[in-house]
Amino acid sequence: MLKSCPECNLPVSDKAVICPHCGYPLKSTNKVRKATRSNKHRRLPNGFGQISEIKGQNLRNPYRAMVSVGKNSKGRPIVKPLKPRSFFKTYNEAYAALVEYNRNPYDLRNAGMSVKELYEKWSAYYFDTLKNPSSKRSIESAWRYCSSIYDMQVASLRVRHIKGVIEEGSANINGETRYPSDGTKHRIKSLFNMLLDYAVEYEIIPKNYSRDFSVSENENPNKDSKAHISFKDDELDTLWSNRDVSYVDAILIQCYMGWRPQELGLLKISNVNLNENYIIGGMKTEAGTNRKVPISPKIRPLVEKYMAEANALNSEYLINCTDTKTHRSNTLMTYDKYQKRFKKAINTLHLNPEHKAHDPRLTFVTMCKKNGVDEYAIKYMVGHQISDITEDVYTDREFSWLTEEIGKI
Numbered sequence: 001m002l003k004s005c006p007e008c009n010l011p012v013s014d015k016a017v018i019c020p021h022c023g024y025p026l027k028s029t030n031k032v033r034k035a036t037r038s039n040k041h042r043r044l045p046n047g048f049g050q051i052s053e054i055k056g057q058n059l060r061n062p063y064r065a066m067v068s069v070g071k072n073s074k075g076r077p078i079v080k081p082l083k084p085r086s087f088f089k090t091y092n093e094a095y096a097a098l099v100e101y102n103r104n105p106y107d108l109r110n111a112g113m114s115v116k117e118l119y120e121k122w123s124a125y126y127f128d129t130l131k132n133p134s135s136k137r138s139i140e141s142a143w144r145y146c147s148s149i150y151d152m153q154v155a156s157l158r159v160r161h162i163k164g165v166i167e168e169g170s171a172n173i174n175g176e177t178r179y180p181s182d183g184t185k186h187r188i189k190s191l192f193n194m195l196l197d198y199a200v201e202y203e204i205i206p207k208n209y210s211r212d213f214s215v216s217e218n219e220n221p222n223k224d225s226k227a228h229i230s231f232k233d234d235e236l237d238t239l240w241s242n243r244d245v246s247y248v249d250a251i252l253i254q255c256y257m258g259w260r261p262q263e264l265g266l267l268k269i270s271n272v273n274l275n276e277n278y279i280i281g282g283m284k285t286e287a288g289t290n291r292k293v294p295i296s297p298k299i300r301p302l303v304e305k306y307m308a309e310a311n312a313l314n315s316e317y318l319i320n321c322t323d324t325k326t327h328r329s330n331t332l333m334t335y336d337k338y339q340k341r342f343k344k345a346i347n348t349l350h351l352n353p354e355h356k357a358h359d360p361r362l363t364f365v366t367m368c369k370k371n372g373v374d375e376y377a378i379k380y381m382v383g384h385q386i387s388d389i390t391e392d393v394y395t396d397r398e399f400s401w402l403t404e405e406i407g408k409i
Helices: 091-103 115-129 133-149 159-168 182-201 233-241 248-257 261-265 300-313 335-348 359-370 375-382 389-394 399-406
Strands: 002-004 011-013 050-053 063-071 077-081 171-173 176-178 278-281 291-294
Touching (some): 050 091, 063 091, 115 133, 115 182, 133 159, 159 182, 233 248, 248 300, 248 335, 248 359, 291 375, 291 399, 359 375, 375 399
Antiparallel strands (some): 050 063, 063 077, 171 176, 278 291
């Protein structure tokens, strides 16, 4: 369509920017363009991964995150869905997940592993490293309270989930629903510390959340909060006068040899030498492990009695749970079992109810000092570290010396 140029009045197209005749400007060249909103996102770095929106399926989480796991023969990236979660509500959520993965990449083959699958892999390895059967039993007992998270993915495990089984976990034991005691709570915490350390080591997860908190109640299930009390002379007389009460003999052996409660249950008959009058046993520290303790003449008949019982049971351990109603293989005297039987004997004899399973060990040390047993002999027998270099390194003691010293009590 033609119109007249306002300068020269000659005909010109209405679409012309300037008049072709006189050069008069007909339209402004500084046209303001309307800003348009772009739905495109910045290109992700090479090897970072991919985010794509799944359209036409009315998905609640339409954004799929994929991670790069290598390149094919043509140099193109090979991608796999991010695990344990690959779909997200927004692009930014998917991007944040990729950022987290690239910060701490993990093996996608194990990303969907359940807590139960992890436990089975870890326990198969860890149980082979244990020397004491009671340690395995303790772990298996703690694991029974964690059933609520057996099927949960390890990568999704957080502090709140671990705390949940510690505080509210339950186990069905002999048809009865039980909840974790303070001691069991500590064992569950210890279990997850080791379990998730293993998962971090093998890059199944980037972080061990079990290490982010502590169980404050009761410092340790095997350490009593109150002070230990040694047996008085009249209490020892009561024990000697009532050897017919179950496990009083075990308490007396502990009083005259200084074993820790758990060490007492792990004494093996193969380490009892009645000819040379000693027992090898012990645990916990380098000085305490496999120490050679002489048998006091006072308790030799008690040791012989338990030897006969162990042989009759075909057990490898000296002191067994002969009052158990379960299978013979369950006669191992664990710390918890001994503590229960110890308390029962103390209550039956109406001794100080504050006595604990560690008190016979304290009684042994007290009697040794009262009767003038050499300080270093006491440390050798109870398995305490000797800090004196001359005694520890440069003094070679014969076993007969220890036998003479223990004879003083």
